[in-house]
Amino acid sequence: MSDGTTLCQTCGDVAVTKFLSLGLQPACLFPANAAEAETEQAWPLDLGFCPQCSLVQITEPVDERILFAGDYHHIAGLTGGYRRHLQGLADELAKFRDSLDGAPRRRSVIEIGSNDGSLLDELAKRDFGVLGVDPNGVETAAGSPVVKEYFSADLATRLLAGHQPADVVLALNTFAHITNLRDFLDGVCTVLNDDGIFVSESHYLPDLLQTLQYDFAYHEHSRYYSLMALQAVFKLHGLEVFHIERIPTHGGSVRVYAGFEGAHEVRDSVSTLRTYEDTLQLTSEATYREFAGRVEEHRDRLRALLAEVKRDGSRVAAASSPARAVTLLNYCSLGPAELDFLSEISPRKIGKLSPGTHIPVVHQDRLCGPDQPEYALLLSWHIIDELASRLRQEGFTGKFLVPLPEPQVLDEL
Ligand SMILES: [Zn+2]
Known part of the structure; x- marks a missing residue:
């Protein structure tokens, strides 16, 4: 709105209260060279919360079609831990299917944001009929079908013309990213069977607040959910959460099972988590100001720690370049003066520059080879054990720095 007020994406008529400005932030697209870096765009990244439903949201979202243009970063590099996570989810869904009453029949799944199709293939192995929807989707290893479009109410209507309604609709880590939430949920309701389930996974707001994960915030990720916020938006669409689990993904997430109101028995997990949230004051401004x-303090402490370890001439590079690193590096103004390079194994990023801060991205061999730096900053700090042990195996002998939740040198890893 022109007066600077942002209205809650769910509540519609409630103004969002801005509480944090993370400065100008680029999209998570890696410029190929200095000339490309010069024309790179950046937008203010400000967060606000809704005092009615607690939804935390970017106050001026950038259109996903701009952000996701070109070479998108999620396709490459699913970690081993995340692959196991997807297998676990596929097992859970198979168990759920087997518990359903009625004549056995092949159940169908639509996965929105199917990425490289890892989960689709796992579900196909467990005898689900599968369909992926992902504008950047690729041919899956096992040949599961993927519609290469953005999911929307319009696409849902077209899908339904050629398919049975879905027994399961999945949205893992896409549900917080889509720009038009209401249109998306209209689409989910269109394709979902009357007794079907909509399963989503998203970062969990209370975990983010408690472990200071401001690096979770980037333009592609336009909202951050509590159970309270999810219940509010589902209600508008005749849906309800009937089961919810906290899971460790991305440093603290929730797996949320929803269906049409009354279609499934609501489990105790819902009231238990809601009771917990009521103690956290998620609609109070003081929570977010704190x-x-x-x-802000963290930014100063991280910069001071880097300056301190470099005082004796030690070199510091960053290990890996996840999407969440973009916000941290830009907000803390960490560029080539602070970090010699970012190491990567993804050929899509090697040889390019980090978004906004323009640090060279080089092959991980440089971090682990004979002329290696003395310190490695672990930007994927939420998978610290997996990452550190991989780097040790590859030959990195220096010390590890972690940026969050508390900037520190880890001697023991
Ligand atoms: Zn709201």
Whole structure:
């Protein structure tokens, strides 16, 4: 709106209260060279919360069609841990299917944001009929079909013309990213069977607040959910959460099972988590002001730690370049003066520059080879054990720095 007010994406008529400005932030697209870096765009990244439903949201979202243009970063590099996570989810869904009453029949799944199709293939192995929807989707290893479009109410209507309604609709880590939430949920309701389930996984707001994960915020990720916020938006569409689990993905997430109101028995997990949230004051401005204060302090402490370890001439490079690193590097103004390079194994990023901060991205061999730096900053700090042990195996002998939740040198890893 022109007066600077942002209205809650769910509540519609409630103004969002801004609580944190993370400065100008680019999209997570890696410029190929200095000339491309010069024309790179950046937008203000400000977070606000809704005092009615607690939804935390970017106050001026950038259109996903701009952000996801070109070579998108999620396709490459699913970690081993995440692959196991997807297998576990496929097992859960198979168990759920087997518990359903009625004549056995092949159940169908639509996965929105199917990425490289790992989960689709796992579900196909367990005898689900599968369909992926992902504008950047690729041919899956096992040949599961993928519609290469953005999911929307319009696409849902077209899908239904050629398919049975879905027994399961999945949206893993896409549900927080889509720009038009209401249109998306209209589409989910269109394709979902009356007794079908909509399963989503998203970062969990209370975990983000408690462990100071401001690096979760980037333009592609336009909202951050509590159970309270999810219940509010589902209600508008005649849906309800009937089961919810906290899972460790991305440093603290929830797996949420929803269906049409009354279609499934609501489990105790819902009231238990809601009771917990009621103690956290997620609709109170003080909660978010306190968080913002800790974020600002953190930036100063991380910069001071880097300056301290470099005082004796030690070199520091960053290990890996996940999407969440873009916000941290830009907000803390960490560029080539602070970090010699970012190491990567993805050929899509090697040889390019980091978004906004323009640090060279080089092959991981440089971090683990004979002329290696003394310190490696672990930007994927949420999978610290997996990452550190991989780097040790590859030959990195220096010390590890972690940026969050508390900037520190880890001697023991
Ligand atoms: Zn709201």
